Amino acid sequence: MIFHGLPVSKGIAIGRAFVYEPFKPNVTERIIDAAEAAEHTKRLDEVLAAAGKELELLQQKMAGEDPDKVGIFEAHQDILTDTAVIEEILELINKELYAGEYAIETIYENYFRLFSEMDDALMRERCADFRDVKNRMLRLWMQQDTPAALQTAQVGLDAPSIIFAKDLLPSDTAALDRKTIQAFVTETGGYTSHSAIIARSYEIPAILGVEGFMDKVKNGDTVIVDAVEGILILEPSAAEIAQYTVKYQNYKQEREEIKKYRAIEPLTADGERISVCLNIGSASEEELAAAAFTDGSGLFRSEFLFMSGRELPGENEQFQIYKKAAETFGKKQVILRTLDIGGDKSLECMELPKEENPFLGCRALRLCFERPDIFKTQLRAALRAGVYGNLALMFPMVGSLEDLRRAKEFLAASRRELESEKIPCNKNMAIGIMIEIPAIALIADRVAKEVDFASIGTNDLCQYLTATDRMNPGLAPYYQSYHPSMFGLINQVSQAFIKAGKTLSICGEMGGDPAAVPAFIGMGIKKFSMSASGVPVIKRMLTRLTMEGAKKTAAAILNMDTAGEIETYLKQQLSQRMEGEYVRKENGDH
Amino acid sequence: MYAKKTVIINKSGLHARPGSAFVREAKKFVSKITVSKLDGQDNPVQSGDAKSLVKVMSMLLSKDTHIEISAKGEDEHTAVDTLIDLVDSGLNDL
Numbered sequence: 001m002i003f004h005g006l007p008v009s010k011g012i013a014i015g016r017a018f019v020y021e022p023f024k025p026n027v028t029e030r031i032i033d034a035a036e037a038a039e040h041t042k043r044l045d046e047v048l049a050a051a052g053k054e055l056e057l058l059q060q061k062m063a064g065e066d067p068d069k070v071g072i073f074e075a076h077q078d079i080l081t082d083t084a085v086i087e088e089i090l091e092l093i094n095k096e097l098y099a100g101e102y103a104i105e106t107i108y109e110n111y112f113r114l115f116s117e118m119d120d121a122l123m124r125e126r127c128a129d130f131r132d133v134k135n136r137m138l139r140l141w142m143q144q145d146t147p148a149a150l151q152t153a154q155v156g157l158d159a160p161s162i163i164f165a166k167d168l169l170p171s172d173t174a175a176l177d178r179k180t181i182q183a184f185v186t187e188t189g190g191y192t193s194h195s196a197i198i199a200r201s202y203e204i205p206a207i208l209g210v211e212g213f214m215d216k217v218k219n220g221d222t223v224i225v226d227a228v229e230g231i232l233i234l235e236p237s238a239a240e241i242a243q244y245t246v247k248y249q250n251y252k253q254e255r256e257e258i259k260k261y262r263a264i265e266p267l268t269a270d271g272e273r274i275s276v277c278l279n280i281g282s283a284s285e286e287e288l289a290a291a292a293f294t295d296g297s298g299l300f301r302s303e304f305l306f307m308s309g310r311e312l313p314g315e316n317e318q319f320q321i322y323k324k325a326a327e328t329f330g331k332k333q334v335i336l337r338t339l340d341i342g343g344d345k346s347l348e349c350m351e352l353p354k355e356e357n358p359f360l361g362c363r364a365l366r367l368c369f370e371r372p373d374i375f376k377t378q379l380r381a382a383l384r385a386g387v388y389g390n391l392a393l394m395f396p397m398v399g400s401l402e403d404l405r406r407a408k409e410f411l412a413a414s415r416r417e418l419e420s421e422k423i424p425c426n427k428n429m430a431i432g433i434m435i436e437i438p439a440i441a442l443i444a445d446r447v448a449k450e451v452d453f454a455s456i457g458t459n460d461l462c463q464y465l466t467a468t469d470r471m472n473p474g475l476a477p478y479y480q481s482y483h484p485s486m487f488g489l490i491n492q493v494s495q496a497f498i499k500a501g502k503t504l505s506i507c508g509e510m511g512g513d514p515a516a517v518p519a520f521i522g523m524g525i526k527k528f529s530m531s532a533s534g535v536p537v538i539k540r541m542l543t544r545l546t547m548e549g550a551k552k553t554a555a556a557i558l559n560m561d562t563a564g565e566i567e568t569y570l571k572q573q574l575s576q577r578m579e580g581e582y583v584r585k586e587n588g589d590h
Numbered sequence: 591m592y593a594k595k596t597v598i599i600n601k602s603g604l605h606a607r608p609g610s611a612f613v614r615e616a617k618k619f620v621s622k623i624t625v626s627k628l629d630g631q632d633n634p635v636q637s638g639d640a641k642s643l644v645k646v647m648s649m650l651l652s653k654d655t656h657i658e659i660s661a662k663g664e665d666e667h668t669a670v671d672t673l674i675d676l677v678d679s680g681l682n683d684l
Contacts, residue, residue, distance in 0.1 A: 075610070078613070083642060085642065
């Protein structure tokens with residue numbers, strides 16, 4: 001049985017399932033006699049003391065094992081000992097005569113809701129802490145004395161296990177003994193959720209947002225988690241286990257090998273400096289940790305900010321996040337791509353009209369033109385953040401020069417607004433576009449005159465160039481990213497930008513593909529932006545590449561007739577270059 | 591009763607860690623201490639117990655917010671002065 005989900009922390013695991021079910025309080029509204037109120041007040045004191053003791057023990061445990069996570073329990077301790085909150089609970093018990101368990105439930109849930117609705121993303125993330133504290137107190141109130149999270153973790157995880165859960169609260173993930181956790185699989189949660197962040201910081205493979213597995217998996221079942229591709233296999237066959245055992249070993253060996261290359265300066269074997277940049281989405285600490293090893297961010301996908309919340313992020317919230325990214329990279333350029341929503345990306349906080357062909361429809365810049373309020377809020381936030389670093393703006397889905405000029409007018413209007421409000425903003429922000437629509441790629445010479453830079457989004461360019469829906473797995477053979485037209489067109493764009501003296505980069509999947517990058521370098525492109533895991537892979541390949549070799553590779557493939565031919569050639573070239581180094585088998589297979 | 595005004599200068603405001611440090615300091619005093627969030631004309635728009643992290647965080651006291659700290663009790667002067675100095679120091683979060 002195969003399930004798909006969002007791989008938020010890469011890796012592969014084969015092992016025993018452990019279905020994690022946290023304590024679920026069941027509280028109903030209940031009124032007590034005035035005479036009972038004193039008893040409930042006393043019980044509350046006892047529960048507060050017991051919960052405080054548990055949290056202290058957890059803090060001690062964490063201080064030894066993982067000092068960074070002590071803060072989670074300190075925050076819980078702060079909430080637990082908050083006198084203003086305790087007073088509110090006492091008031092419900094003594095004045096309204098609500099039963100203690102219902103008073104606890106009501107007050108903490110109030111704060112859960114209040115915080116979950118805040119504009120500020122950092123504050124929103126704190127809401128889970130209230131629920132955590134509430135659950136701890138209710139469990140103690142109901143006299144289940146052993147910390148449920150700890151107990152299940154210790155009892156269930158005497159051997160390495162793959163954790164399955166509907167969702168994981170911060171205290172669940174912290175209390176679980178991470179040395180015995182092979183992987184996480186949850187039904188809810190996205191790339192920036194707490195479980196995802198924990199998984200990445202511990203380098204535990206994780207797939208989140210997998211639907212409908214909870215009633216199909218039992219404790220002790222053998223399962224396979226491929227958090228590279230986002231695949232969960234329940235009841236795997238012997239052949240699948242054998243296949244994934246090899247994949248796991250290869251993956252592990254390769255990760256160790258390439259890690260050494262992460263921090264080196266990206267130079268070709270003959271000393272040509274290539275820019276290796278980072279694709280980022282949420283600007284979280286974990287993501288920005290790789291900033292030091294790269295030459296900037298060639299793609300900051302701002303839509304992640306819009307996808308994680310129930311409400312559209314406000315100007316200040318966006319400003320804070322853009323500023324943080326700009327400050328982290330310092331003098332290095334950060335290219336912020338304006339909202340790219342529609343197509344395959346939908347929003348919880350905004351209803352998008354249903355379309356027959358969403359990829360050909362009102363997405364990205366087109367949607368921003370329809371919703372100037374959203375567009376301007378983002379532009380204002382970016383212009384303000386531009387004061388704090390080297391921030392550049394990039395417009396997605398530009399199909400014509402009219403599109404570009406119109407977007408620039410929006411930007412100029414937003415800048416004028418800020419200036420009249422006397423709010424500091426960047427007056428000379430570099431402006432670029434994504435090249436992903438063939439119509440704009442074909443007039444690259446004219447585009448280059450009106451932008452400071454451009455970046456080729458190979459995923460969408462391939463989809464539009466080959467007229468293949470990239471979300472339809474059945475069409476995969478037609479989605480040929482090595483199609484001769486792809487290389488031909490990219491070469492044409494590159495020559496136009498070289499002539500105009502403007503920077504061109506590649507930020508799609510192919511920008512991190514060690515087989516394709518040499519061909520692009522041969523065409524004169526010297527800037528690539530990729531995920532953090534791609535950085536050491538590309539840097540390692542560069543050490544084996546000469547400019548002359550790159551030019552030969554480019555010249556050769558530009559004369560080839562089919563995608564198959566090009567793919568075979570590029571992969572052969574890569575194997576030859578990397579000879580003596582460990583290269584993942586599938587790179588030389590085709 | 592003793593009160594003073596200031597502006598929050600640290601980058602994450604009185605949220606999370608800086609907020610905890612602020613509340614921890616407030617708890618060292620016996621006086622009743624109140625933090626108020628001020629609007630552009632220095633009028634209070636929201637107030638809360640300075641010894642309650644939950645209340646302090648609920649007020650969304652971010653960078654550049656104008657606040658007033660007031661205290662009533664035997665150590666009201668030291669309480670307000672110490673807390674104002676702490677906020678002005680940037681709470682190790684500049």
